Amino acid sequence: MKKYQFLILGKNQPILEILLRLVNAYENWHAVGFSDEKLAQDYFLQNSVDFVLLSAAIEDHVEKEFAAFCLKAHPDVDVIEHFGGGSGLLQSEIYDRLYKKGKL
Incomplete structure (x- = not known):
């Protein structure tokens, strides 16, 4: 089974840590987190990423620019x-994307 790679960008450190813990709790999911979009962009270009999660406290223009960049x-x-x-919503969002791509 494929191991899915996640990049999480969020400016609220406690929430970022929770998201990292939630995603990394799944055997076939691996996440890295960033609060700085430039570091996140560098990582994104150098690694294979399946999902980008945009989390709390990101300015609207940064969110749009980062999504467009990715x-x-x-x-x-x-x-x-x-x-x-909550974790149930996050899991549902991810599984919904996987299902729509025929990966479930």
Whole structure:
């Protein structure tokens, strides 16, 4: 089974840490997190990423620019705006994307 790679960008450190813990709790999911979009861009260009999660406290223009950057560099990446709602919602958002791509 494929191991899915996640990049999480969020400016609220406690929430970023929670998202990292939630994603990394799944055997076939691996996440790295960033609070700085430039470092996240560098990582994104140097690594294979399946999902980009945009989390709390990101300015609107940064969110739009980062999503556009990711999709331009790798059009197949899934960008998910996740601003809360608990681990069940996050899991559902990810599984929904996997299902729509025929990967479930």
